[in-house]
Amino acid sequence: MNTPQQHASKFSTGQLNDVLEIEVDGAFSEQNALWGCLMGLKRAWDLGEKKVILRCDSSDAVQLILEEENSLHEDGSIIHEIKTMLKRSWQKAKSFQTIPAEIRGEEVSRRWITPEKDWVKVNSDGSSRGNPGRAGCGGVIRDHHGAWIVGYCRDVGWSTAFEAECWGAGEGIEVARKLGFQKIHLEIDSEELLYALKGKEIEGGKPPNCVRMMREAVERCKQFRFSLTRRSGNQCADAMAKLSLEKDLGRECQLFFEIPQEVVRVARDEEAQMIWRDTG
Structure with a gap:
């Protein structure tokens, strides 16, 4: 699969202790978020990281990845490859008894949010x-x-x-x-x-x-x-x-x-x- 150049820079990585954190920017489009997830996971795999956290700010992209069947979606091939990389990362992590790669479904705020009433x-x-x-x-x-x-x-x-x-x-x-x-x-x-x-x-x-x-x-x-x-x-x-x-x-x-x-x-x-x- 050829990766369009415009989707190649939609993720960033950072090291926290011995955990590689991949943050994907989904602000531009759902497809950009999907490509960012895929490229981030491939990067982590190439680096041989044992602990990987994948965090995506696009709830729509996350939902597509978590759904059981996406063969009819226009980005189905991208989603399939992301799931394959996630499965590999999970198996690799288990073999080292470390944290598996995961997609976080909730959006994580960069600012403090007040709690609900009475909390x-x-x-x-x-x-x-x-x-x-x-x-x-x-x-x-x-x-x-x-x-x-x-x-x-x-x-x-x-x-x-x-x-x-x-x-x-x-x-x-x-x-x-x-x-x-x-x-x-x-x-x-x-x-x-x-x-x-x-x-x-x-x-x-x-x-x-x-x-x-x-x-x-x-x-x-x-x-x-x-x-x-x-x-x-x-x-x-x-x-x-x-x-x-x-x-x-x-x-x-x-x-x-x-x-x-x-x-x-x-x-x-x-x-x-x-x-x-x-x-x-």
């Missing part, structure tokens, strides 16, 4: 100086108006970035629950953490303590949901996690009912870019 949103993150290294975690809890309820952070000691992210998520859920909130929406910017939340098998077998703690926190919630965002939509949480390393806060989780001075600028910038959900 609170916990944005969490982790920060590590080295991997492993001295690490901390933090986050912020806001209501459906986008108002700051509380920020939190703590030192987690010598940890990997993933472990710090787990602690950040678990601490945020627990803080929200102990404050009496029953509808908790957790938002993160880590694909690896997303897999842990979904209960996927952890590489190496038994999940570490931080993953078990996070899952137990989720189980204690009355109503819980989670979502993935870009890093640009998680700036406050990132700033709170870094604050844990800048101050000697100790291992106990510290709460900030007022926005810390070090985070004010980031909080205001994120608020200015906020997307308001229609809550009726």
Whole structure:
């Protein structure tokens, strides 16, 4: 199959730890998105990547890929080849006991979106100086108006970035629950953490303590949901996690009912870019 030149640059790749992330831009057309998915997967396969995440912003293209039968679609041959590459990537990943390639059906926002009415949103993150290294975690809890309820952070000691992210998520859920909130929406910017939340098998077998703690926190919630965002939509949480390393806060989780001075600028910038959900 010959690839039209105009479709050859519709995807980008980036490395997060040892996971190759492929982001496909579907803003121009459904066909561009399909070609971007195909070229991105071929690139990952050629590089011999063991961990691959394919993310496509075109929900229409995603739906076509997920449908069982596309032989009559005008781009049926492209879709068939994408599915073939996905199957190969899945089999390859399983043979290495790593994360399989996947198409994510939901669109991932680059900005912070208010949660639904009567829900609170916990944005969490982790920060590590080295991997492993001295690490901390933090986050912020806001209501459906986008108002700051509380920020939190703590030192987690010598940890990997993933472990710090787990602690950040678990601490945020627990803080929200102990404050009496029953509808908790957790938002993160880590694909690896997303897999842990979904209960996927952890590489190496038994999940570490931080993953078990996070899952137990989720189980204690009355109503819980989670979502993935870009890093640009998680700036406050990132700033709170870094604050844990800048101050000697100790291992106990510290709460900030007022926005810390070090985070004010980031909080205001994120608020200015906020997307308001229609809550009726």
